[in-house]
Amino acid sequence: MKFHNKLINWYLENARELPWRDTQEPYPIWLSEIMLQQTRIQQGLPYFLKFIKAFPTVFDLAKASEDKVLKLWQGLGYYSRARNLHFTAKYVAYELNGIFPTTYKDLKNLKGVGDYTASAIASFCYQEPVAVVDGNVYRALSRYFGIDTPINSTEGIKEFKTLAEKLLDKEQPDIYNQAIMEFGALQCTPKSPDCAVCPLQIDCVAFRQSLVESLPRKLKKTKVLERHYNYIVILDSRENVFLEKRTGKGIWKNLFQFPLIESSKSCETSEDLLMSNDKILPQNILREASLYNAKPIKHLLSHRKLWVKFWIVEVEKLNLVENLPKSLLITNQIDTFAVPVVIQKFIEAYGFSK
């Protein structure tokens, strides 16, 4: 039996039921694919359900504000996905009359849609014979064929894509693509796959040569930089608080936060804050800052290790504070703003009223 037939037979027995597998409509499939980039199904699923409920059609998503989209995306990470999602929704709704492109080539021109996602939508919705290559596919192919080319090298990306195209069942590219990804996710898992019950075991090079644990190969990742973040929570008795929007480049773009003072070393006193203050906040405000968490919160990202401290400044009335940057906004509805997870956790711990 051919490789793709074994895979599809396995899939028909083992496939999970997922909401985006009930349909061939591009909107929910596009939405799910964007959400699942570098994201486990278990983590993405509740967000998918939330989005479909809030935005049943691409027009509803297009009509929403970016702030609203980011708020619903809060906690899922890689926020450029949400910004690109919203951009593309507006493009499809207003420039394409709500009709998604129907080919791999045209889909790939959409913002946020790369090789994988274009292949997924083209095959799932329109049965175009194009092969998906995601983390699951890399792992399954690398092991089955015993390929040790690093999957994140330029050469590896080309090699695995070519191989995937060759293996594709062109009569049912949608089923085949689903099958190989599901196989990687459930059977050919990163750690301790249960090779004893694998339908491909007999021809699997990695199994026969005991290479399962060492494949796939991957180039070393970049090193993690450490940073010290001091968030200054300025509030009055009515729980009005200052927020600023992160703009420009860098993490958490277009999300909100308390005014931030970044320091090269850990700040222990309000004097330390003054030393690191980049002419952002008035000195008389900072002198009143009291440290909320003596032990910094360690917040790990894929490329950063953040040490986070929150400082509290209570004032009489927020709108009487002088010499503040114009970029700050005042709110007593902090729960309506999209914030990074580390700030959301503080908000819940501190007990802002909802």
Added chain:
DNA sequence: AAGACGGGGTA
């Protein structure tokens, strides 16, 4: 070609 970009699950 290498980095930037989040957060959570797992061993």
Added chain:
DNA sequence: TACCCAGTCTT
């Protein structure tokens, strides 16, 4: 800790 997850975009 370290690695991984239905990757894409920028430099």
